[in-house]
Amino acid sequence: xxxxxxxxxxxxxxxxxxxxxxxxxxxxxxxxxxxxxxxxxxxxxxxxxxxxxxxxxxxxxxxxxxxxxxxxxxxxxxxxxxxxxxxxxxxxxxxxxxxxxxxxxxxxxx
Amino acid sequence: xxxxxxxxxxxxxxxxxxxxxxxxxxxxxxxxxxxxxxxxxxxxxxxxxxxxxxxxxxxxxxxxxxxxxxxxxxxxxxxxxxxxxxxxxxxxxxxxxxxxxxxxxxxxxxxxxxxxx
Numbered sequence: 001x002x003x004x005x006x007x008x009x010x011x012x013x014x015x016x017x018x019x020x021x022x023x024x025x026x027x028x029x030x031x032x033x034x035x036x037x038x039x040x041x042x043x044x045x046x047x048x049x050x051x052x053x054x055x056x057x058x059x060x061x062x063x064x065x066x067x068x069x070x071x072x073x074x075x076x077x078x079x080x081x082x083x084x085x086x087x088x089x090x091x092x093x094x095x096x097x098x099x100x101x102x103x104x105x106x107x108x109x110x
Numbered sequence: 111x112x113x114x115x116x117x118x119x120x121x122x123x124x125x126x127x128x129x130x131x132x133x134x135x136x137x138x139x140x141x142x143x144x145x146x147x148x149x150x151x152x153x154x155x156x157x158x159x160x161x162x163x164x165x166x167x168x169x170x171x172x173x174x175x176x177x178x179x180x181x182x183x184x185x186x187x188x189x190x191x192x193x194x195x196x197x198x199x200x201x202x203x204x205x206x207x208x209x210x211x212x213x214x215x216x217x218x219x220x221x222x223x224x225x226x227x
Contacts, residue, residue, distance in 0.1 A: 001170075033216070042203055042218040043154065088153065090216075096142070098216060100154045 006101030116219030133204030
């Protein structure tokens with residue numbers, strides 16, 4: 001079945017440093033979504049990417065969807081302590097279901 | 111944005127009892143809702159898709175007789191964990207999709223933390 005892998009598992013950065021998490025799917029995706037989950041909270045939708053090679057920005061966050069629509073990345077420029085949390089990618093293949101990646105836990109040292 | 115509520119937010123029960131968790135879409139209708147389970151520091155694992163007016167669709171390995179799902183209306187889905195055991199202790203989260211600004215977002219409930227003693 002469809003699998004979505006995400007790396008790294010966790011990353012600890014100094015405030016102001018950049019951060020990137022990568023997502024790879026075993027199958028071609030119709031779209032990919034990114035979510036953020038704060039400790040003790042529930043996932044919150046960040047963005048959806050649909051087109052091959054698509055790049056979207058939200059302030060310090062840059063999201064990319066690969067040309068083959070099998071991989072994606074989230075890059076945070078100049079991290080802040082408010083960026084702390086676990087970032088999940090979630091891919092949708094041919095079915096309606098979202099398959100979540102394993103998540104990358106981001107810790108930011110002030 | 112859309113709001114999904116979940117009740118209860120946490121529950122502690124004895125082994126062998128049944129626990130019902132409610133998921134409501136507060137300001138939109140949801141013909142489909144999803145139930146996930148999340149163990150500590152792990153990802154969300156899709157358990158089943160709840161369909162209004164028809165049977166739920168369960169993922170491979172999820173016992174449908176143990177995790178009963180009822181989608182009673184366009185705004186309510188319930189998950190009942192029957193004869194709960196300690197290994198069922200987990201964070202259960204529901205979600206409902208809604209198309210906003212062209213994106214088919216999943217709106218998640220706040221989750222229910224189940225502890226089975």
